[in-house]
Amino acid sequence: MKNLSIYILFVALLASACTKKNIPHYTIARVTKSDTASKVIVNIGSRLSETELLSIAGKIKADSATLTNLQVYYLLTGHNEKSTGPNNFYATAKYPSAQLATMQDTLKDNDGNVVRLKITGLSAQVAKKFITLIPKEISGQKILGHFIDDNNATLIIPFIDVVDPQKELHLLELDTAGKVVSATIPTVVNKDGIQQLMVTQRGDYITLKDSILTQYSIDDMGLPYNSIKSGL
Template sequence: MKKVLFALLVVLSACSSNKPTEPYSITNVAKTPEGAKMDVQLKGRLTRQQMLDIAGNIRNDSSHYEALDLQFLLPGNSYKNSGGIIVYAMAGYPKPGIVTAKDTVRDYDNKILNFQLIGFTPEAAKHLLSLSPSEMAGKPVLGKFIDDAAGTISIIYDDKKDGQYYIIEMDADGNIVSKIQPMAITHNGIQKLIVSQRGDYMTVKDSILTMYSIDDPEKPFRSVKEGI
């Protein structure tokens, strides 16, 4: 009898165990009337299924919350940005017994949830990063930055021969959205690329592109990481 009970416990433990996933961390938790809202920091872009598996693990580890809302974030975000964080994908577990029309997905434990991918898939991002406008052939690339919120990629060139920076912004289809020749200045030891007549500017440091608005020039507005 003891052997039977032990075997049953082993089976139950295996059924409720978490699934191996790509690395992630919880960077923010806020309680809601129904449960909790969490920010999930990823190391890079993941597939829909990979994020659903992470959601399943978090749901298992957070069973004390009736409902759970998850925001998946890519590297480069900052809670200090006045423009807020850029959400890559969202998942939500409804309160037990309450299911809406958007709750159409099931995780590996067969729990129902909703899921929405907001940013580019790994495949789409790879295509964007491969883009190289022919008119800029031969010019050194400082970095390629995908902005999931804008749905574009910005390619920054640093042409030391003519002492000029160039920024080409392209959409998901490879169409050029904008071309800018920013004015580069150094202020308090920080190089700034002025990208508008108003004085809005960008900085590139440690592979992070940070955008600033002239309305609040000392506070970053949005930031994205190079090559993701």
């Protein structure tokens, strides 16, 4: 019965997850419920502001009165909630119970409910400036994408040197000031039809497919550490 009630709630939230006035478009990815919290994962298509994130949280809160201790997790396109890295989500919004709310909880949604919002990803303003960085090292090269790594606040740019007869792939990583913090020529390994780009001696690697860069750690037994879609 518990699984059935969660399914019914998921369908109801899914039906209501549409674009309304002053509420950015979002979709419900998953709803889970435990004895201590109700977790809703939503897909968002861009880096939203605090006000926009609160409007989504408030909409979900209003549509799901039966969910106790609601927690909303915002997932950017191309990111994977099952990655093993520390910050898979762009932001989280948590509604504390009345017993746990304190005087420091001053942030509220549009309906006046106390909410704790934490944004871990780079803002849209920072990302827009970040994505335009083209250091002199790659001027005129074939750029394969601009990948913002929110875990490290860096920009990863894979490119191919057009004058290199071997057409080797290069990886350049920049900080928010545009300084190069890493420059790598990965070793290419083809395994089970997948091109793995080895970036460390111990075997950490990345893959590039459909404008998504996925990072893998040798410690995680094949699970992705992080995945990033090119662009904002």
